Amino acid sequence: MKLKTFTGGIHPPDNKQWSSHKAIEDCPLPAEFVVPLAQHIGAPSVACVEVGQRVARGQEIGSAKGFVSVPMHAPTSGEVIAVENRPHPWGTSLPAVVIRPDGEDRWSTELQPADPSELTPDEIVERVRLAGVVGMGGAAFPAHVKMSPPPEKQIHTLIFNGIECEPYLTADHRMMLEEPERILQGVALLQYVLGAERVVIGIEANKPDAIALLKKHCLETPVEVMSLEVKYPQGAEKQLIAAVTGLEVPSGGLPMDIGVAVHNVSTAAAITDAVLHGRPLIERVCTVTGPAIREPKNLRIRIGTPLSHLVEVCGGLIEAPGKIILGGPMMGFTQLGFDVPATRGTSGLLLLRTEDVALHAESPCIRCARCVQACPIKLLPTTIAAYARRDLLAETAEYCVMDCIECGSCSYVCPATIPLVQAIRYGKAAILAKKRSSQI
């Protein structure tokens, strides 16, 4: 049977063999935690602790500001030693709370465990919000916002994203293998809150063990486990919806406009912790991998752990890395050094050697249209990039540049090594900047 998928896309080598067989390990506590107050899409939270104050594990240290925002929590018990700007994975210095652990790892009693059968959907959403749960796929969009669609937008299909199409990353794969109950409890909670008729867990066909295990667990339930074609970016929200339902999210719209909601499998597990156990989102699974690290691992890390500590736990570096990437190689953020902390969106730390990241000189476009074939959104990357590089913003917008998901498939296939996605991203930023300045 032919597996379902979307149109376009590419087949990069997945390189998951480094870590896919490694069980999740608990990462020991570092000497210092740096918890950035901006880790999610939306307004950054505001520090609500002072220097010198003692905090407990899971205590709120940053309060949410506005609806599209989440609170931050202490990763362990200890003392706040600074509230100041620290280097952030986004490339600049941003406000962060610095905590020195006391080693007791004592839990706070702010959030109590609860019995989900006694909670209303609104109470569940509120518990998710208080626990600071965000999308764990990488973009870190606050989960409670996706769980409270306006009443006129009824969600009929709920999709769980177990695709993990980024090369190298295996965090979600290990989660599905080792903690299926935690994921499925979250799946049930989300189905109850959103009232969806159809629930699908989408998994790429290169994880047959995870598919078999989840199928076994879902035998008696209405949850459908779907094996999807191995292709990048199968795990992007809109591509996953297209593959599972055949529906297309309209240009500029959201999945909820067509009655679909997508959550990551790890987000489902975090929702279980928040609702059932009253545990805020202070840890996640992160794949530390790549040819430059001595011992690739899947680590359960506390949020705010410095990258240098992760490298140490994984046996150190084999050689000085040519590129340090937070996330996967296709859409991750390149980092300058190891002094930044892991955040709620950090699904992986990838260390490549210099020889893996050789840059090629750009040459003129030969009009082969491979980027057009690869684009999962059916855009014309070469045309948009050419307009964007000439600052022709009206034309760039006319060719629907704002619908680009920045998956990088166009740059990957380009035989002339034109920085297509980079130019498109520049065009998007320029259009957004222009919009903002005209609003003021």
Added chain:
Amino acid sequence: MLAAILSLGCIGMIAAIALGFAAKKFAVYVDPRELAILEALPGANCGACGFPGCAGYAKALVAGSIDLNQCPPGGADVVAKLAHILGFEASAAAREIAVVLCQGDNRKAQLKYHYLGLEDCTAAQRIADGPKVCPGGCLGLASCQRVCPFDAIEMTADGLAVISREKCTGCRKCIAVCPRKVIRMTPSEATVHVLCNSHDKGALVRKYCQIGCIGCNICLKTVPDAYKIENFLAEVVYEHDAEANEALPKCPTKCIRDFATGYPEGSTQLLASASSMTGRQK
């Protein structure tokens, strides 16, 4: 035979008189300067000036609606000729040249992140305000070099734009394109400049740049007239800069530079002064 010669000769005579009369009667006045300019221009009709061909540019010049320096293929020679034809004195006093007020290249100034996007300063500046920690320093992605019509800007191996004092015509195109406003117009005879564009406090500047101005006021104390300090950044007062170079040996970070003497040695902007020293020499 004779009749044919006479009749054709008469027709020719009448036509010649008519044409001669018409040429006088319907003559269109052409400014002799326009013709002279057209002669002086390269005649490539390349359109780089933004006008339809050299004739269009010549017309605009005579009308006085455009600067002299819009013809990149012509270069400085043509600018001089045009100035002569149009009666401008291309005097040294009026000449301004652009200077990059930064010496913090990739070795001397700290980076904030690893930039791998488009090779364009404006694009880099859009991502978290640029890959350098310094808010004002040169990003070194050569946007100014690409826009310079006179080939006057070179990039050093460590990523710093350096403007040739000889080739710069003062067209200001680089200033328009620089997202960090690190390039400034200066009088061409002024050779002493404070090569820093960071208004941060000294302690902060020291953290991220080895060669930035820390606002220590020593230059101001040494030669009070020649310098002013605003927001922790020294600047040469170009009207009274005769003795500005006396402060050079005292500058603790060596961010003040004299292009005439090449002092201090080992400056990042060495390249600019080596081949092209202009202006006052001591």
